[in-house]
Amino acid sequence: MIEMNNVYKVYENGVTALNGISTTIDNGEFVYVVGQSGAGKSSFIKLMYREETPSKGQVKINHVDIGDMKDKQVPYLRRSIGVIFQDFKLLPKLTIYENVAFALEVIEENPRKIRRRVMDVLDKVGLKHKARFIPAQLSGGEQQRVAIARAIVNNPKIVIADEPTGNLDPDTSWEIMRIFEEVNASGTTVIMATHSKEIVNKIRRRVIAMENGQIVRDEHRGEYGYED
Amino acid sequence: MKISTLKRHFKEGAKNLIRNSWMTVAAVGAVTTTLVLVAAFLMLMLNLNQIADNIESDADIRVFIDLSAEEDDIDELGQNIGDLNRVEEFYFSSKDDELESLIEDLGEDGEAWELFEQDNPLNDVYVVETYEAEDLAGVASTIEGFSNVDDVDYGSETVDRLLQFNQYARYIGITFIAALLLTAIFLISNTIKMTITARRDEIGIMRLVGAKNSFIRWPFFVEGMLTGVIGAVIPIALVLGGYHFLYINLNDRLNFQFVELLPWNPFAWQLSLMLLAIGAFIGIWGSVMSVRKFLKV
Ligand SMILES: Nc1ncnc2c1ncn2[C@@H]1O[C@H](COP(=O)(O)OP(=O)(O)OP(=O)(O)O)[C@@H](O)[C@H]1O
Numbered sequence: 001m002i003e004m005n006n007v008y009k010v011y012e013n014g015v016t017a018l019n020g021i022s023t024t025i026d027n028g029e030f031v032y033v034v035g036q037s038g039a040g041k042s043s044f045i046k047l048m049y050r051e052e053t054p055s056k057g058q059v060k061i062n063h064v065d066i067g068d069m070k071d072k073q074v075p076y077l078r079r080s081i082g083v084i085f086q087d088f089k090l091l092p093k094l095t096i097y098e099n100v101a102f103a104l105e106v107i108e109e110n111p112r113k114i115r116r117r118v119m120d121v122l123d124k125v126g127l128k129h130k131a132r133f134i135p136a137q138l139s140g141g142e143q144q145r146v147a148i149a150r151a152i153v154n155n156p157k158i159v160i161a162d163e164p165t166g167n168l169d170p171d172t173s174w175e176i177m178r179i180f181e182e183v184n185a186s187g188t189t190v191i192m193a194t195h196s197k198e199i200v201n202k203i204r205r206r207v208i209a210m211e212n213g214q215i216v217r218d219e220h221r222g223e224y225g226y227e228d
Numbered sequence: 229m230k231i232s233t234l235k236r237h238f239k240e241g242a243k244n245l246i247r248n249s250w251m252t253v254a255a256v257g258a259v260t261t262t263l264v265l266v267a268a269f270l271m272l273m274l275n276l277n278q279i280a281d282n283i284e285s286d287a288d289i290r291v292f293i294d295l296s297a298e299e300d301d302i303d304e305l306g307q308n309i310g311d312l313n314r315v316e317e318f319y320f321s322s323k324d325d326e327l328e329s330l331i332e333d334l335g336e337d338g339e340a341w342e343l344f345e346q347d348n349p350l351n352d353v354y355v356v357e358t359y360e361a362e363d364l365a366g367v368a369s370t371i372e373g374f375s376n377v378d379d380v381d382y383g384s385e386t387v388d389r390l391l392q393f394n395q396y397a398r399y400i401g402i403t404f405i406a407a408l409l410l411t412a413i414f415l416i417s418n419t420i421k422m423t424i425t426a427r428r429d430e431i432g433i434m435r436l437v438g439a440k441n442s443f444i445r446w447p448f449f450v451e452g453m454l455t456g457v458i459g460a461v462i463p464i465a466l467v468l469g470g471y472h473f474l475y476i477n478l479n480d481r482l483n484f485q486f487v488e489l490l491p492w493n494p495f496a497w498q499l500s501l502m503l504l505a506i507g508a509f510i511g512i513w514g515s516v517m518s519v520r521k522f523l524k525v
């Protein structure tokens with residue numbers, strides 16, 4: 001469970017990105033975060049995997065305040081959260097297999113388990129047959145599926161995606177959404193910031209709408225709600 | 229740490245070295261230069277110390293007594309010398325004893341001196357030993373002030389010059405080495421800074437998926453250590469080979485002067501081990517510096 005309690009985020013340059021946010025996201029929910037550019041969606045999301053810390057207020061995950069968590073604890077928090085970005089962030093010199101295995105190697109997972117888990121997750125995103133390719137040999141949608149595979153290979157409780165379809169055409173976006181729905185169906189919380197009206201209005205889930213660093217609307221089975 | 233993890237750190241560290249090959253060459257070169265100088269310096273200093281010790285340990289003061297001194301004067305002088313508190317022991321050596329030992333020392337050349345046995349031109353002598361070699365100069369100059377003393381000699385030139393040279397060599401050597409050490413550390417930390425920059429994306433992903441900071445840092449320590457250790461290879465080869473050569477060629481000659489070099493075994497080995505340790509140390513230090521600066525959490 002993710003709880004935010006009257007959270008403010010003021011960046012070093014004085015910009016107030018979050019202006020008193022309070023909300024709760026239960027385990028297993030699927031949440032869209034929408035709002036215009038600069039509304040604070042990314043800032044909101046970054047607090048959840050402690051890329052940023054709140055200037056004021058608390059961010060709790062499973063009742064643990066991650067704002068004043070010790071630096072040493074952060075890696076363990078991150079192991080329970082998978083993060084996906086608009087620009088995939090794959091390592092260009094590694095193969096698809098290696099890109100996914102990387103996430104397990106660097107947390108010192110048992111080498112004997114790695115191969116099997118990587119192949120399983122590549123199968124889940126439909127890229128088992130391209131395991132030996134490098135990212136440049138894949139389409140954008142395929143690269144994003146690799147990034148999702150890397151994010152979920154350690155079976156995280158929460159998956160956070162910041163505009164995962166932002167660089168993809170509509171058809172490819174639907175493939176990505178199908179994977180997120182499967183991930184969510186298996187019990188994982190999914191939180192996704194998006195500008196895609198089509199997706200939000202078609203696959204109806206909880207919608208948190210932001211404006212000027214505040215939550216202005218929070219609806220179950222909500223709609224995108226405005227024109228970009 | 230698991231073996232597989234350690235292996236990975238070494239592999240990544242080695243990869244980093246190869247990736248920035250030109251910077252690596254520069255850093256390794258700096259370590260090599262530094263360590264060659266450290267080795268030359270230590271070889272010189274430690275041997276000079278040893279030689280100075282050798283000379284000092286059998287150095288004594290020879291007090292030449294006035295030819296005109298009477299037996300009473302000689303006894304009184306002896307008493308005065310005995311009263312000095314830095315004096316460990318002393319003995320009297322008559323001019324006849326002196327001539328005899330001179331003839332003996334000189335061997336065949338000494339035969340000419342036998343002519344003087346009838347009319348001995350040498351002085352009677354007090355031979356004085358001090359507790360410490362450093363006391364020689366002070367005691368000698370005190371005795372020089374006593375009456376009935378013709379001259380005082382304590383082999384001062386050799387020892388003094390050696391000690392003086394030793395001192396200068398030490399200052400100059402330490403200054404040079406400190407400058408070189410800093411250069412080497414700077415070059416290593418710069419190389420590693422470049423590696424860190426080149427690997428920024430990778431480090432970002434490691435953080436994102438929950439790699440521990442120590443895990444992220446290890447390969448950079450390995451990289452620094454390897455730079456230092458590789459930089460120590462040539463200096464160690466030079467020490468093991470070069471000191472052998474020196475020892476064989478110099479020691480016999482020096483032996484005539486009652487002076488000995490430190491033996492190749494174990495000296496050259498100890499020195500090599502030390503160079504390896506210094507190399508690894510500056511390598512790790514260089515990496516710690518840039519990791520601290522550029523890998524903030
Ligand atoms: N690291 C930062 N330092 C300073 N200001 C920042 C930083 N990150 C974001 N901001 C500012 O905070 C505000 C909110 O930014 P944020 O990235 O959260 O918006 P967003 O809703 O994700 O926008 P977009 O839809 O364009 O991604 C903006 O005014 C932005 O300029």
Ligand SMILES: [Mg+2]
Pocket residue numbers: 041042043162
């Ligand atoms: Mg954003």
